[in-house]
Amino acid sequence: MADYYEVLGVNRNASEDEIKKAYRKMSRKYHPDIAGPEFEDKFKEVNSAYEVLSDPDKRRMYDQGVDPNNPNAGGFGGAAGFDMGDIFGQFFGQSFGGGSQGPIPRTQPGRDSLANVTIDLKTAVFGGTAHVDIRTMSLCPDCQGSGAVKGEQPVTCPDCQGRGFAQKVVRTMLGQMMTSAPCERCEGHGTIIQNPCPSCMGHGRIRSKRNVGVSVPAGISDDTRLRLTSQGEVGECGGAAGDLYIDVRIAPDKTFVRDGDDLHCWIEVPMSWAVLGHDLEIDTFDGSRTISIPAGSQQEDTVTLDGLGVTRLRSKGERGDIIAHIMVAIPTKLSDKERKLMEEFAESHDGDAQHVTQQSKPRPAGGSSKRGGFFSKLKDALS
Incomplete structure (x- = not known):
């Protein structure tokens, strides 16, 4: 049984948030669209681990020694390495408890895709559209997903007569039994593409690069993952596309630092302005605004401009x-x-x-109830 905790790099006492963060980190690291197609198996392993550990019931089963992704690995269903459904299916010519066997559809759903995009702080404040280039599987333009040239249709496999599986007699410890397996000639599809499309080699899709516009909501936080439905990888033979996930990062800004929905900046003023007071203009994302430096201002005193910070997510324009x-x-x-x-x-x-x-704590600005302290007295001396 695979060690799912080790796959995600967390300990067995990890919280739900720790597991989620670890999954997001590992999925970005091993996603085939980013790391390369050679990491596809590792990516599937990461997804399997998260599927189990993110579900409290499945995680409880796993901690008790049962892998929910492979329940037949232990207990009655997997005793001595035999699948009881297979044995009954061999006797009765069908999958026990699972319905009749049939051909495997050529059309398969596509996988989800993952990409990253970096936006500036202003886009995070007001929202907007970001563009990202992704490389993923798209519908083949030559065969439109059929996998065959010139609009040809697949023909019935002559070996399995369209059933998708072939039966044969095998010797077992219980004697001779009839078993079934996917047809080797049609690979279980029941049909054969006689003239595959040369562009996609019969798969109905090709790897391509495309530019995707991402709608960024106002007030988005750094390292947020957005989901674009049906914008991911197109499936085999024109199957439904998976979803596209976009990890949004906010680039550092030269003027402001974000703290929640507030924006902080530091302005250097001459000593005389702090002593005597002064009006000046600063840059904001809404244009220039005038602020007043109060007379007697001390180091690290603050001046607030209401309602010019980050838009509050899911609010009615509040900032x-x-x-x-x-x-x-x-x-x-x-x-x-x-x-x-x-x-x-x-x-x-x-x-x-x-x-x-x-003393251990700083005194209020000015050192007394009278605002200004040193700078106020300096102002009076220089007046």
């Missing part, structure tokens, strides 16, 4: 805020006149200072 953090630029070079003014201020304001204050 978060922009929070601008103030960084006061302390001059490192002063003219003689500027130094003299600062020395006069220091003598007036700090002449009686004996020692610095040391």
